[in-house]
Amino acid sequence: MKGSLRLSLSQKLQQRLSPLQMRFVRLLEMNGLEIEDEVRRELDDNPALEVADTPAIEGDDDFNESAEDLQLADYRDEDEIPSYRFEANNRSADDDFYEPVAVADEGSLGESLTRQLSETDIDARDLQIARYIIGNLDDNGYLTRTLTQILDDLAINAGIDVPMEHLREIVGRVRALDPPGVCAYDLRDCLVLQLRRMPRSDIRDLALEIVEHYFDIFSLRHFDRLASMLDVDRDRLREADELIRSLNPKPGGQIGDSAGDEKSRHIIPDFNVEVDGNVVTLSLVNNVPELTIESSFVSDGNSFISVAGSSGEHKAARTFINRKREDATEFIELLRIRQETLYKV
Incomplete structure (x- = not known):
């Protein structure tokens, strides 16, 4: 056998950021x-x-109270100040004025699931076990611990001995709550829970079969192989794909994101832009x-x-x-x- 040596030259262009960058x-x-x-x-x-140490600006200690501040100083405390003193309405009579409306908060995912369970015929002991199960759900609604670990935690921390079959029944009751897909073990299980809650149809049954038995192939988007294995045409497979893609992979994320939370979010700008004629003043808004x-x-x-x-x-x-x-x-x-x-x- 003859050996040979080869010398090759290759050129690569790579860009790496330094720790400082x-x-x-x-x-x-x-x-x-x-x-x-x-x-x-x-x-x-x-x-x-x-x-x-920033030098003090000359005139900082000068008297600079406004007339409104002087009027408010006539009251002993804020409780005595009339409400109209804090209001300013610079709108014209033709402007629309909307009063802020209080929006009821849905609460967290755990509170929503516990409230739904309380409205069923579940007994006090099973409700305590169900609350422990709900406490092991993450923000997306997935179960973060295995049933064996939950069984051990109940016995050690809560002093509750429950058979595995009965624990599965209580987990099933939690999985039947809204939104569909909560208390799932993984993404495939979450999609299966949502599909099973849908009305039966040919496309729904096909989508359920794909997720239950061919999820790995579906995840790789091997549609030709899927169509051959399921013996279906590409049109039906495309409809099943659209149905699966319409499901929510994070069902727990939609709880607690109510309109009240949207109204309570305040946007804090990074810049302050002031326009005075042709002069534009830009300043950073921070206390650094x-x-x-x-x-x-x-x-x-x-x-x-x-x-x-x-x-x-x-x-x-x-x-x-x-x-x-x-x-x-x-x-x-x-x-x-x-x-x-x-x-x-």
Whole structure:
């Protein structure tokens, strides 16, 4: 057998982000509140970082109360102030005015399922077991523990001994609640639960057979193979696919996302834009203070190192001081670049 050596030359172009670039991207993705929390966390973790002393602006202590503030000061406390003092209606008589309407909250997924169970003929002991099962559902409605683990938890934590068959019955009662698909073991089981709750039809039965017995092939989108194995044409297979795709893979996510939650969400802007004629003023809306290096870390850090001690201790101390100073300098620079980038955007 003859051996041969081959020499090949290939050229690849790869782009990799350095750790500093990754950290900058993470800071750039944060909103105003998140960047404030990040600054506070960095101030707590890094002793080389401190808030810069900003000089007081001349005239800050001057009297600047408005006439409205003076009128409100005539009352002893806020409870005595009439409600109309806090209202301002700058609309014209032709404008539509809508009063805010309180919206009843649906509650969490666990509260919704427990309320549905309470309306059935379930006894107190089974209701306690069902609540324990519901407590092991995640936000999407999936069961996070196996039945064996739940059985052990009930015996150890709650002191309830229940046969496995009876536990399966109670799990089945939870799985029969709304929304369809809750208390599923996995995605395939979630889709099966939803399909079984639908009215029977040829397409529904085909979709159920696909999910129950050919889910792996369906997940890979091998429709030709599916059509051959099921002996169906592509049109019926396409209708079954559309039905499966219309199901909700996260049934628990739709509970607790009511109109009241939508109304209570406040959008906090990152920018404040003021237009005065042809002049546009742009400012960042956050409370990030100006940061600087702590005075003890500005030099080489000898103020932290005592005269006594071994040279190894001195070296370790200098390494610690230099590392913290470099981290603080890097963080200050990243904040500056982030602000410049936002302004450019």
